[in-house]
Amino acid sequence: MNAALSAGRLGAILAKEFVQMRRDRITFAMMLVVPIVQLLLFGFAINNDPKGLPAAILALGQDRYTRAVVSALEVSGYYRFERRPESAAEAESLMARGAISFLVTIPSDFGTRVERADAPRILVEADATDPAASSGAVASLQTVANRALLRAQGLQAATKEQDEGSLSFVVHRRYNPEGITQYNIVPGLLGVILQMTMVMMTAMALTREIERGTMENLLAMPATASEIMLGKVLPYLAVGCVQVAVVLSAAKLLFGVPFLGGLALLLGSVLIFVLALVLLGYTISTVARTQLQAMQLTFFFFLPSLLLSGFMFPFAGMPGWAQSLGELFPLTHFLRVIRAIMLKGAGLDDVGREVFYLAVFVPAYAGLALMRFRSTLD
Amino acid sequence: MNTSENALVNAIDVRGLTKRFGTRTVVDNVDLSVAPGEIVGFLGPNGSGKTTTIRLICGLLTPDAGEGTVLGLDVRTQSAAIKRQVGYMTQRFSFYEDLTIEENLTFVARLYGLKPRAAAVARTLEGLGLSSRKDQLAGTLSGGWKQRLALAACIMHEPRLLLLDEPTAGVDPKARREFWDEIHRLAGDGLTVLVSTHYMDEAERCHRIGYIAYGRMLATGTVDEVVSGSGLVTFVVHGSLKPAQIREIAAADGVEQVAPFGTTLHVVGTDREKLEAALAPLAQQPDIKVEPGETSLEDVFIKFMTGAQDRAA
Numbered sequence: 001m002n003a004a005l006s007a008g009r010l011g012a013i014l015a016k017e018f019v020q021m022r023r024d025r026i027t028f029a030m031m032l033v034v035p036i037v038q039l040l041l042f043g044f045a046i047n048n049d050p051k052g053l054p055a056a057i058l059a060l061g062q063d064r065y066t067r068a069v070v071s072a073l074e075v076s077g078y079y080r081f082e083r084r085p086e087s088a089a090e091a092e093s094l095m096a097r098g099a100i101s102f103l104v105t106i107p108s109d110f111g112t113r114v115e116r117a118d119a120p121r122i123l124v125e126a127d128a129t130d131p132a133a134s135s136g137a138v139a140s141l142q143t144v145a146n147r148a149l150l151r152a153q154g155l156q157a158a159t160k161e162q163d164e165g166s167l168s169f170v171v172h173r174r175y176n177p178e179g180i181t182q183y184n185i186v187p188g189l190l191g192v193i194l195q196m197t198m199v200m201m202t203a204m205a206l207t208r209e210i211e212r213g214t215m216e217n218l219l220a221m222p223a224t225a226s227e228i229m230l231g232k233v234l235p236y237l238a239v240g241c242v243q244v245a246v247v248l249s250a251a252k253l254l255f256g257v258p259f260l261g262g263l264a265l266l267l268g269s270v271l272i273f274v275l276a277l278v279l280l281g282y283t284i285s286t287v288a289r290t291q292l293q294a295m296q297l298t299f300f301f302f303l304p305s306l307l308l309s310g311f312m313f314p315f316a317g318m319p320g321w322a323q324s325l326g327e328l329f330p331l332t333h334f335l336r337v338i339r340a341i342m343l344k345g346a347g348l349d350d351v352g353r354e355v356f357y358l359a360v361f362v363p364a365y366a367g368l369a370l371m372r373f374r375s376t377l378d
Numbered sequence: 379m380n381t382s383e384n385a386l387v388n389a390i391d392v393r394g395l396t397k398r399f400g401t402r403t404v405v406d407n408v409d410l411s412v413a414p415g416e417i418v419g420f421l422g423p424n425g426s427g428k429t430t431t432i433r434l435i436c437g438l439l440t441p442d443a444g445e446g447t448v449l450g451l452d453v454r455t456q457s458a459a460i461k462r463q464v465g466y467m468t469q470r471f472s473f474y475e476d477l478t479i480e481e482n483l484t485f486v487a488r489l490y491g492l493k494p495r496a497a498a499v500a501r502t503l504e505g506l507g508l509s510s511r512k513d514q515l516a517g518t519l520s521g522g523w524k525q526r527l528a529l530a531a532c533i534m535h536e537p538r539l540l541l542l543d544e545p546t547a548g549v550d551p552k553a554r555r556e557f558w559d560e561i562h563r564l565a566g567d568g569l570t571v572l573v574s575t576h577y578m579d580e581a582e583r584c585h586r587i588g589y590i591a592y593g594r595m596l597a598t599g600t601v602d603e604v605v606s607g608s609g610l611v612t613f614v615v616h617g618s619l620k621p622a623q624i625r626e627i628a629a630a631d632g633v634e635q636v637a638p639f640g641t642t643l644h645v646v647g648t649d650r651e652k653l654e655a656a657l658a659p660l661a662q663q664p665d666i667k668v669e670p671g672e673t674s675l676e677d678v679f680i681k682f683m684t685g686a687q688d689r690a691a
């Protein structure tokens with residue numbers, strides 16, 4: 001009888017919540033219409049143009065030309081060449097995980113080809129899941145490298161400009177060769193839409209009971225804190241699943257976004273994310289006293305998470321403090337996971353770490369909510 | 379604690395109960411004992427702390443001071459167990475207005491794990507006479523019917539203690555009569571009832587009453603005990619009096635309350651001799667008759683209220 005979780009009582013709350021959800025037609029309609037409206041609005045409207053993306057150089061040769069190009073690129077300031085992978089395989093995995101947006105590979109015969117004026121080439125691989133970011137950056141990369149090379153050869157840029165044997169860049173747009181913006185936006189939108197509706201709805205969970213005066217009665221009856229919490233968030237988990245189905249279908253049918261990774265991993269991660277969101281909303285509702293407050297708190301949370309998660313602007317382009325702050329939002333981790341899975345075909349090996357971070361939010365929010373929950377009216 | 383011991387223990391036995399909101403002491407050192415099967419009326423002016431005291435008893439508020447037992451369980455530490463055996467009817471209707479009558483009852487039945495559930499719900503609907511309206515949204519019920527639904531819902535799980543916070547506010551006289559008959563029937567079966575009310579006639583239907591003002595329990599006992607304990611003396615003046623005469627009496631030494639009732643005037647005071655002296659000139663007049671009357675509970679409460687106010691000021 002005294003158990004923290006009884007199926008019977010939990011069932012009671014679940015049934016009651018479903019009935020109330022069904023009866024609140026406006027809210028119910030909003031939950032289905034809002035995702036579609038937002039999807040169309042943001043999906044077509046949002047574009048971005050970032051600077052300072054993380055990049056890596058894979059320099060296979062040790063000659064002076066290679067060194068000149070490398071150091072020129074490093075000091076250029078356009079990019080952050082933070083990593084020097086040892087091998088092609090290491091570089092490849094950095095990109096799949098999303099640790100770098102660019103990989104510049106300087107072949108081992110680069111130096112000899114420069115001396116022989118035998119069409120030296122540099123390979124640039126760009127993570128084109130964010131096409132706006134990659135296209136602008138590639139162009140400036142070319143200018144910097146060219147200038148550095150000419151200086152190393154002791155030549156003036158102007159005289160050697162259109163030469164036969166001059167440096168050429170081979171650019172590979174990885175994951176999204178046609179550079180379609182929607183590929184990047186739409187999976188992100190899934191996260192944003194879910195966050196918006198799930199958090200807002202569950203943030204009202206307790207405040208609605210308080211405002212309608214039903215909380216006093218509920219608390220006077222033998223329902224435990226965890227039963228009330230689960231009873232209130234699980235129905236919205238179900239709504240979230242419907243939303244996921246709607247948005248993913250739209251992504252496929254309307255925008256033709258690729259689904260490279262495994263569906264099970266994708267849905268599993270989404271489920272964890274939605275669970276974290278409904279618990280976050282519930283946590284907000286244990287803090288707020290009124291529905292209005294709950295609403296305000298939700299927006300309070302919503303805006304920064306939108307700006308700092310990498311949805312609006314590339315995460316890597318943000319200053320360090322903003323990145324640290326961004327790590328605190330479930331959306332940040334979800335975006336990395338879903339983009340990696342959908343666009344790069346990443347598996348559990350690649351995104352396991354991020355999925356784990358995402359999962360940490362679930363017990364964290366649940367614990368916080370249970371701690372904050374007041375089973376008295378004090 | 380075994381059951382035979384439980385039966386001897388008071389259903390409510392709290393001492394020194396105190397609750398503060400901020401710096402305001404809303405319930406101040408309240409002692410209350412209620413024997414099993416007893417119906418205790420809880421009276422007091424608005425804002426005197428009745429609802430707060432009831433919430434303290436059923437564990438919805440944590441006392442700042444005080445201790446005691448409810449149904450033999452510690453009021454401070456065992457509120458989860460207390461909740462399971464207590465039926466609490468809130469002052470404000472607090473069932474779900476967007477659920478139907480039946481859905482509300484089903485919700486309660488499931489939370490308490492009543493079995494068989496459908497039968498329990500059907501029985502309650504039957505008892506309410508609402509079987510035919512079971513699909514009506516609770517929010518669309520009239521005020522009086524909401525009260526009846528709430529009462530029915532909070533006795534569904536057969537609690538041992540019933541805490542009713544102004545259960546008959548806004549209920550018509552016939553329904554009120556039925557309501558009190560039901561309360562007495564339940565008490566006859568051993569249920570203990572603590573009921574707050576503003577109605578004097580309801581107070582008189584209780585075995586005992588407690589009177590609270592400004593958070594302090596000023597009197598407890600049977601109605602007769604409370605009335606005699608007040609030390610008030612009442613005289614009834616028959617005959618038509620001019621307003622000036624009434625003002626004169628009210629201002630006289632020893633007269634504490636003057637209340638016209640139809641063609642009579644109730645004059646109340648503590649000191650019998652002073653009161654008689656004040657009324658002596660009237661008694662001389664031919665068309666006016668002065669005789670000793672019965673002090674009513676209302677007179678007593680008004681005295682309490684004025685007294686408590688003076689102390690609070």
Ligand SMILES: Nc1ncnc2c1ncn2[C@@H]1O[C@H](COP(=O)(O)OP(=O)(O)OP(=O)(O)O)[C@@H](O)[C@H]1O
Binds near residue numbers: 469
């Ligand atoms: N949560 C609260 N926070 C602050 N003050 C409160 C709170 N609850 C009650 N009070 C105050 O405590 C006092 C007693 O309130 P309570 O509701 O117990 O009175 P009551 O005797 O039930 O009155 P009524 O007859 O009007 O129902 C009131 O002055 C009220 O304003």
Ligand SMILES: [Mg+2]
Binds near residue numbers: 428429430469543
């Ligand atoms: Mg009250």
